[in-house]
Amino acid sequence: MAKINVLDKHVAELIAAGEVVERPSSVIKELVENAVDAGASAVTVEIKNGGVTFMRVTDNGCGIAREDVSNAFLRHATSKVFSQNDLEHIGTLGFRGEALASICAVSHVELLTRTKEELAGTRYVISGGEKEVCEDAGCASGTTILVRDLFYNTPARMKFLKKDVTEGNAVASIIDHEALSRPDISFRFLRDGKETLQTPGDGKLKNSIYAVYGREFTSGLIPVEYTLDRVRVWGFIGKPTASRPNRSMQNFFLNGRYVRSKTAMVSLEQAFKGSIMVGKFPTCVLHIEMDCSAVDVNVHPSKMEVRFYQEKPVFDAVYHAVKSALNVGDKPNVLKFSPVQSAASQIIPPYQQTRTVEQLQIAQKAAPTILQDSKQNFYSQAFLDGNRAPLQKDAQESALQSSLPENEPKPISFGNPQEEKIKETDSQNLVEESPAPLVQKEKEQPQSPQQTLKLVGEAFGTYIILERGGDELLLIDKHAAHERMIYEKLRREAGDIPQQMLLQPIPVVLEKNEYAAVLDHLDMFEKAGFGLEDFGTGTILIRSAPILLIEDAASAVMEMAGYLAQNKTDISTEKQDWLYHNVACRAAVKAGDESSPMELADLALRLERNPDIRYCPHGRPISIVLKRKDLERQFGRIQ
Known part of the structure; x- marks a missing residue:
């Protein structure tokens, strides 16, 4: 048996960093969550080259005191958990104290921070887990963190990164979820010098949805507000007519944290059952608020999966919230006719303008009978050729069809032309x-x-x-x-x-x-x-x-x-x-x-x-x- 060795600090940190930092989006997620926990009302995220070479997160939160800066980059150093009992009711997004230590272990990090009580800020530089500079700096209150050259010292991780466009879109997805989780915070996202997202931060969730997904998505939303057994569900669901072929636009947030919850997903789809077609899925942006002690968020490295101590109250709350919203907001479409006739009405056949039942019956008898011919036309040109709409045929095929009787279905070539001459x-x-x-x-x-x-x-x-x-x-x-x-x-x-x-x-x-x-x-x-x-x-x-x-x-x-x-x-x-x-x-x-x-x-x-x-x-x-x-x-x- 090989001798057991204790890994040195640097190697151990590189291994531990792999559990937290998988790609640039992982870094952005941790830094933005720290900004939210710091009480920021405005967060700006900027990346270049998909975040591989440059990432910067700026917030106007409480900042970090000078004496705590160096400790912030130590593993298991946090201001959010003090004792074992605190783990039973975690109310913050971060709590493990591993994010900054993992990030600085695989990149060059520069920190600028100042609290409101301090006259001068602090500039702190650390690369590969080793401190380089700690000095005074002029800066606004809050915190700015710059991360450069991610995985510069771990080429094995670097080769698994996708193209810059793909990594950049993964970062954009993280920002979207953060913006929807906190409509009271203004999020700004710059990508290669171009602003791609700006949320108002006015506390109105619908305005944040509009900024993230646009007008088309927002126009088909139904508001949700419901409380059952101390579980509050609020937000918006999409109308049944706006259902989609997959679940990608289902967004669930638990106590302000974006999560993937099968319980919430199943209850949402059960509430929509009978309202949408089989194979389609509803859309939503739903916030679930409940006692922090009734949920365990410390079950996955990315903290995106949670475990409820009792799933039934959550299921029932989401189900009844969505069902109630559908009963109120999903109204049938109303077909309206303009009382003023346009000029186009002058060319409508008389039998279509009749009003009484007797006139309509007389007009229908006089109307041209085109149903059978139309059906045969559609059959010959669409169904046989494997198409659902008429296609223009080539000259040879058109000549073949023209030689057939007018009202008979015409064979359309399909497959080997030699086998189609029937x-x-x-x-x-x-x-x-x-x-x-x-x-x-x-x-x-x-x-x-x-x-x-x-x-x-x-x-x-x-x-x-x-x-x-x-x-x-x-x-x-x-x-x-x-x-x-x-x-x-x-x-x-x-x-x-x-x-x-x-x-x-x-x-x-x-x-x-x-x-x-x-x-x-x-x-x-x-x-x-x-x-x-x-x-x-x-x-x-x-x-x-x-x-x-x-x-x-x-x-x-x-x-x-x-x-x-x-x-x-x-x-x-x-x-x-x-x-x-x-x-x-x-x-x-x-x-x-x-x-x-x-x-x-x-x-x-x-x-x-x-x-x-x-x-x-x-x-x-x-x-x-x-x-x-x-x-x-x-x-x-x-x-």
């Missing part, structure tokens, strides 16, 4: 009511696999039922089949997916880590058919979107951003493939959607012509086969 009678014959298998005359057309298919119907609005070859039933999941076809089409047309320019750009507010992930992968979004533009401060503008997803573009970008932010491995092919999965899933016909027999028939025929398509992009089977003999055995017809 006769228009295929899908027509497939939906005929004749019980006999569909077989062409040998002189006209040789028998092919799809000609042995007979459409039986559709089950549960999801599964296509077909009889094949007279001895088996084929069940097809129409969503899975359509999704896989669109996915294959997107892969073939990568970089050339038809886009639609939007008349008005769509702003999408993202959490800072998601925002950084989108900016890092703009080329991937472009290949997936999205034209995105950086609008700054966590907002992305959608300038163009795939024709498949015009109405669902914002939600798609949110979901993709969440995936990119959570995916730690930088495998470009995998990420691009996931984008195609997402677009295909959203654009495909959904389970429960109404489909005509002609649509079902053509989807089945195209699937039969592509036997290699057996699974959807998520790995679920597209079709299953039920043998006739197995069915007859169930009914006792055969043994």
Whole structure:
């Protein structure tokens, strides 16, 4: 066995620093929390190069007395805890006394501080845990800490840092949470010399939310104020219509500390249950205030996870607070009509301007019948091609379509063009009511696999039922089949997916880590058919979107951003493939959607012509086969 040695002070401090300081955002979090605990009413944070080379935090708090400056950088030195009993009701953000010691162990630190009682301030310089300078300095009351060259003496930690943009957005996310946690403090954030955030510090939470997330997010908020069993819940929740595809915009604060709480998260989503679609998540900025002795915040190095001694009071308080706010604030939209008719009303058909029931009935009988033709048009141009909106076809395909009867569905090329030359009678014959298998005359057309298919119907609005070859039933999941076809089409047309320019750009507010992930992968979004533009401060503008997803573009970008932010491995092919999965899933016909027999028939025929398509992009089977003999055995017809 190797001899046991006691590590020297410097090595021990480097190891301990790794538990507190992971990246520049960790440093900013600790310094800002110290400023808040010092009673500051204004905090300014400035970084350069993502915070790797330069960080400065300035506050107007109480400052540090000259005789306490050197002690502040010693490990386990703090002014917030004095005895064991104090750990049972921690009311400050910091309490361990490790932050400054850990920061100075891996960087060059300069401190300027002055209390209101002192005439001169103190300048203190420490690098790698070793004191260098302590002298008088002229400065305002409060504290300023400069941190330079983070991890300069630990290159092993340096190589794990991300790009400057990514690290800078992580810092921005910390500032956002701090600003939302204390609306009574004015936060100012400068990034490479440019101011990106300024909160008013007027004590109004909604104004801080507006400064952090902007007008679009703030306009859809409902106020919350509720107290139950000495647990107070206040803040804002988003309206059900503002739900998002992930939980990135759920912000919970416990006694002024930003936390991740499963208890609060589950109670929030339970309160919204029945008000939002499955797969969507509510947004919130909620503050929870309770007795400090009823919660343990000393369970995680970052202090972002907490443990409640009794979770039920917290769950009930959040649940009833959100439920009550929804009952009051979530009012149905009211459709209003202007009493003044515009000039445009002069061109409205007379049957749309009728007012009485009798007039309306007469007008409806006289109105042109265009429903059937419109449905067939949409079917031929959109559903068969794997698109949810009409696309312009090339000259050769247009010529092929023009040769078909006017009111018949037109086959659209999909996959290998050599396999797509089918006769228009295929899908027509497939939906005929004749019980006999569909077989062409040998002189006209040789028998092919799809000609042995007979459409039986559709089950549960999801599964296509077909009889094949007279001895088996084929069940097809129409969503899975359509999704896989669109996915294959997107892969073939990568970089050339038809886009639609939007008349008005769509702003999408993202959490800072998601925002950084989108900016890092703009080329991937472009290949997936999205034209995105950086609008700054966590907002992305959608300038163009795939024709498949015009109405669902914002939600798609949110979901993709969440995936990119959570995916730690930088495998470009995998990420691009996931984008195609997402677009295909959203654009495909959904389970429960109404489909005509002609649509079902053509989807089945195209699937039969592509036997290699057996699974959807998520790995679920597209079709299953039920043998006739197995069915007859169930009914006792055969043994």
